[in-house]
Amino acid sequence: MARGLADMTARERTLSAIRTGLGVSGSDKIRASSAAERLKHHPSGTVPARAKGEIENLATLFADMLEGQAASLDWIAREEDVPEAVARYLRDLNLAARVRIGEDEMLSELPWKMAGALEIASGPAEPSDTTGITRAQVGAAETGTLFLTSGPDNPTTLNFLPETHIAVIRKSDIVGGYEDAWNRLRKSYGEGTLPRNVNLISGPSRTADIEQTMVMGAHGPRRLHVIVVG
Amino acid sequence: MQPRSHNFKENAARALHDDVLQSALSNVRSGFVAKRARARSALPEFDQLCNEARDIKNHTLAHLDLYLEAYEAKVVEHGGHVHWAADAAEACGIIADICRQQNARTVTKGKSMIGEEIAINDHLEHAGFEVFETDLGEYLIQIRGEAPSHIIGPAIHLTRPQIEADFRRTHTDLPAERDLSNAENLVAEARAVLRERFVAADVGITGANLLIAETGTSVIVTNEGNGDLTQTLPRTHIVIASIEKMAPTLEDANTILRILARSATGQDMSTYTTYSTGPKRDGDLDGPDNYHVVLLDNGRSAMLGGQFHDMLCCIRCGACLNHCPVYNAVGGHAYGWVYPGPMGAVLTPSLVGVEEAGHLPNASSFCGRCEAVCPMSIPLPKMMRHWREREVDQGRMPLGQRTAFKAWAFLAKRPALYHAATSIGVGFLSLLGRRKGAIRSLPLLSGWTRNRDLPAPQGRTFQDQWRAGWRT
Numbered sequence: 001m002a003r004g005l006a007d008m009t010a011r012e013r014t015l016s017a018i019r020t021g022l023g024v025s026g027s028d029k030i031r032a033s034s035a036a037e038r039l040k041h042h043p044s045g046t047v048p049a050r051a052k053g054e055i056e057n058l059a060t061l062f063a064d065m066l067e068g069q070a071a072s073l074d075w076i077a078r079e080e081d082v083p084e085a086v087a088r089y090l091r092d093l094n095l096a097a098r099v100r101i102g103e104d105e106m107l108s109e110l111p112w113k114m115a116g117a118l119e120i121a122s123g124p125a126e127p128s129d130t131t132g133i134t135r136a137q138v139g140a141a142e143t144g145t146l147f148l149t150s151g152p153d154n155p156t157t158l159n160f161l162p163e164t165h166i167a168v169i170r171k172s173d174i175v176g177g178y179e180d181a182w183n184r185l186r187k188s189y190g191e192g193t194l195p196r197n198v199n200l201i202s203g204p205s206r207t208a209d210i211e212q213t214m215v216m217g218a219h220g221p222r223r224l225h226v227i228v229v230g
Numbered sequence: 231m232q233p234r235s236h237n238f239k240e241n242a243a244r245a246l247h248d249d250v251l252q253s254a255l256s257n258v259r260s261g262f263v264a265k266r267a268r269a270r271s272a273l274p275e276f277d278q279l280c281n282e283a284r285d286i287k288n289h290t291l292a293h294l295d296l297y298l299e300a301y302e303a304k305v306v307e308h309g310g311h312v313h314w315a316a317d318a319a320e321a322c323g324i325i326a327d328i329c330r331q332q333n334a335r336t337v338t339k340g341k342s343m344i345g346e347e348i349a350i351n352d353h354l355e356h357a358g359f360e361v362f363e364t365d366l367g368e369y370l371i372q373i374r375g376e377a378p379s380h381i382i383g384p385a386i387h388l389t390r391p392q393i394e395a396d397f398r399r400t401h402t403d404l405p406a407e408r409d410l411s412n413a414e415n416l417v418a419e420a421r422a423v424l425r426e427r428f429v430a431a432d433v434g435i436t437g438a439n440l441l442i443a444e445t446g447t448s449v450i451v452t453n454e455g456n457g458d459l460t461q462t463l464p465r466t467h468i469v470i471a472s473i474e475k476m477a478p479t480l481e482d483a484n485t486i487l488r489i490l491a492r493s494a495t496g497q498d499m500s501t502y503t504t505y506s507t508g509p510k511r512d513g514d515l516d517g518p519d520n521y522h523v524v525l526l527d528n529g530r531s532a533m534l535g536g537q538f539h540d541m542l543c544c545i546r547c548g549a550c551l552n553h554c555p556v557y558n559a560v561g562g563h564a565y566g567w568v569y570p571g572p573m574g575a576v577l578t579p580s581l582v583g584v585e586e587a588g589h590l591p592n593a594s595s596f597c598g599r600c601e602a603v604c605p606m607s608i609p610l611p612k613m614m615r616h617w618r619e620r621e622v623d624q625g626r627m628p629l630g631q632r633t634a635f636k637a638w639a640f641l642a643k644r645p646a647l648y649h650a651a652t653s654i655g656v657g658f659l660s661l662l663g664r665r666k667g668a669i670r671s672l673p674l675l676s677g678w679t680r681n682r683d684l685p686a687p688q689g690r691t692f693q694d695q696w697r698a699g700w701r702t
Contacts, residue, residue: 220455
């Protein structure tokens with residue numbers, strides 16, 4: 001860790017000023033255990049009532065919230081139908097039949113070659129890419145929020161650079177509140193550890209910086225299309 | 231930026247007569263205020279969540295040293311670097327050093343109020359780096375050479391025709407006959423121009439809405455996605471955050487995020503909430519090679535345990551600005567520094583000194599809406615009163631005001647005299663305003679009547695009415 005002497009000084013100065021202001025010492029055992037306990041057990045606050053319920057209700061809420069935030073949704077029964085659903089979506093909107101996909105265990109096993117003339121690439125996004133496809137590891141119904149994690153299989157740029165973002169999620173990965181989603185990720189990555197990025201995405205990019213007029217596609221994707229499988 | 235808060239009175243007077251600004255400010259009321267009310271009523275647990283968020287902040291501040299240490303250890307564990315900066319100069323120095331070490335030429339920036347507070351753009355530009363703001367609102371004010379006028383809508387003071395003129399002035403390589411008559415086309419043009427900057431940048435700087443001790447994570451909340459391109463495409467990601475942004479756990483962050491967007495833009499959740507932990511990992515195909523966090527104190531540790539302690543609970547949602555009659559009348563630039571509105575009136579004197587910013591706590595009618603809408607229940611009017619008391623204690627109140635208050639105190643302590651004086655006063659004012667029910671100008675009170683009418687008294691004094699038995 002690169003930390004010079006000058007930094008040490010600023011660090012000690014800040015911490016000591018905080019302790020002076022609070023009227024405490026750094027070695028107070030009760031304070032230390034209070035903070036350590038919270039970090040260890042991470043107690044949950046109030047979870048909105050609407051985030052609790054059966055999977056069917058949660059899936060409906062998830063879809064309603066996303067559509068309310070200008071995303072579109074498609075429901076398909078079988079994973080092997082994802083490529084065809086992608087091709088159909090692009091065709092219907094008259095978009096280029098060219099996609100760059102993440103290579104996680106689900107997406108890479110799909111029969112992409114079957115979906116007609118779809119041109120497939122993988123790897124991180126390039127500025128010329130028109131459509132990126134990634135898999136959401138989990139989705140929180142309470143606000144229609146996708147949780148996408150970075151990793152060798154899921155380049156983060158696929159979520160942001162192309163004009164169209166298609167996210168695929170298994171219906172069984174839709175949970176109620178953010179707490180449920182984070183607990184899923186804790187199971188995958190371990191306590192106290194996260195990948196470089198967890199991107200919570202609740203719709204396509206937008207801005208209201210000009211006279212509070214909402215315009216889609218500010219810097220990120222103009223369109224977010226979510227394919228729910230199962 | 232250099233604070234110009236001492237000019238508040240002149241700034242405010244100018245703002246009141248600026249028709250373009252007044253038309254832009256009308257968007258605040260119709261936009262943010264109505265949207266927040268809708269979002270709040272759509273979540274039955276909203277008030278409960280606000281109370282819990284407040285408890286989280288209180289707990290965090292009471293253990294701030296410990297959570298900062300835990301946070302630092304986690305950042306390091308994930309391969310990142312933490313730098314501590316006592317003030318703006320130290321923070322700017324650290325960031326410029328990192329840029330030099332990376333042989334950087336261009337820097338992209340996500341929106342950051344701490345970036346404004348330490349004036350990082352000026353510093354980096356003087357050091358020879360090119361800096362590009364990427365949030366649309368920040369980009370608009372950067373090309374105008376202005377400061378933000380709102381903490382979440384930095385360009386809220388601008389109208390579409392002004393923005394069109396700025397784009398024609400600065401994007402000179404584009405065809406002159408292009409259509410910029412609507413917001414869509416303006417956004418599309420900014421998107422195309424900034425796309426090149428994102429791809430070319432060597433360093434990306436973002437702020438942080440939250441720092442999470444449990445995982446060593448910085449969190450940004452955006453709608454545009456600019457923050458994500460800023461921090462994912464360059465080799466180096468620098469986060470600048472003040473020390474009170476700490477939240478202990480992911481669960482604590484959930485609670486705060488559930489009230490942040492609803493209070494700010496009236497969204498249930500911002501479009502992008504991005505959790506960043508360290509640099510890219512082995513095997514990752516994109517993301518930065520280096521991840522640095524600059525933790526800024528800049529006067530905050532001195533606020534702990536004092537009269538302005540509660541101000542450290544602020545989550546920068548902007549609700550107090552949107553609901554403030556003073557902010558709505560004069561806009562953000564009148565406040566003369568980075569933080570406007572009620573939260574700025576309390577925070578600015580703490581950060582730049584009461585000599586510079588002593589006027590700001592006076593820019594309030596104490597109507598109390600700021601405290602009522604604050605999701606963290608920060609007692610903003612009470613803290614503005616603390617500053618006013620200090621102003622009086624330090625003898626900084628102007629002679630005219632001091633004399634007027636002394637005269638009022640003299641009368642108030644003598645009921646008979648007070649009654650006589652108010653009866654004469656009310657009679658006189660009723661006479662003046664009898665035709666229109668309002669008074670257009672009044673000697674000694676031109677400061678009031680220049681910008682609005684004074685309502686004329688509609689009868690007798692309160693005491694007279696009370697005595698006459700009108701008590702319903």
